Amino acid sequence: MEASDTGRLLRKAANQLIYNFDQFAGQYGLTSMQMSVIDYLSRQGSHVVIQRDLEREFNVQRSTMTLLLQRMDKKGLVKRQKAVTDGRQKEVTLTAKAREMERIIQDYMQGQDRKIRATFDDETIEQFQEILTYYINLTEGK
Template sequence: MLDDEVHFLLMRAFNSSNRAVVERTGAMGLLPGQPKVLEYLSEHDGSRATDICAGCVLDKSTMTSLLSRMETAGLIERRRSETDGRASMVWLTAHGAEIARLMRESIAGVDDAAMEALGKEDYRRLAALLRRATVAFDRCKTSRGPERPAS
């Protein structure tokens, strides 16, 4: 039954959480994907786009489009790396940092709802279990599943 399958339950939980985040951040004028980038840059300002991709679990083509729109909106700026002239670093603008702060306050309510439903101890335990499960899932990406039967 699907309600007993961890991958399915995680997908449903992600979709529910993501809808709540998109609803709150959309009201702030942010497009899907932009909140993740703002959160990442809040903790890792001055990052390379490839690092943001990895940290936000986004592909390069999606990231390129997101960063262009965010730059046009005045949320981020790209500057040449001081150590590698070929590399570009992504920084929050003052406006972007303020939007990130307001956004984090707004979406904290999504996590608060989960904590209220689970209780503080189970909430922390769930976070720890999800970190462990993520490591296991990342290992699965490199292993192949069962072979398909010949037709």
């Protein structure tokens, strides 16, 4: 394998992962990103989540997240309202409709994690997570 293959393989793996997520999410009228947002929000408990938190979590631009949340709002999955702490920001909460899907989504995500953990040992997973973190934090010139 050539050194340049790592990035290409990572991209292929990411595409496959998104495809698999989309296939699962599609059964519920969702996209993989909408499913991931529901999963993230459901794991925050009573913590107030603002749109900026979602932008950071998913490493997307404000305009991208705004469009995603608008679509989710129209589907009745999230509610957006002015943040109490900063009127320029929007708090994002799950609706009852989205909460009905929480367990299904969490079970799917946990199942995916179990498959990986059943295939690879802890050390390999830790090294893989280190590589993924490197790519997530990678910026031009570093």
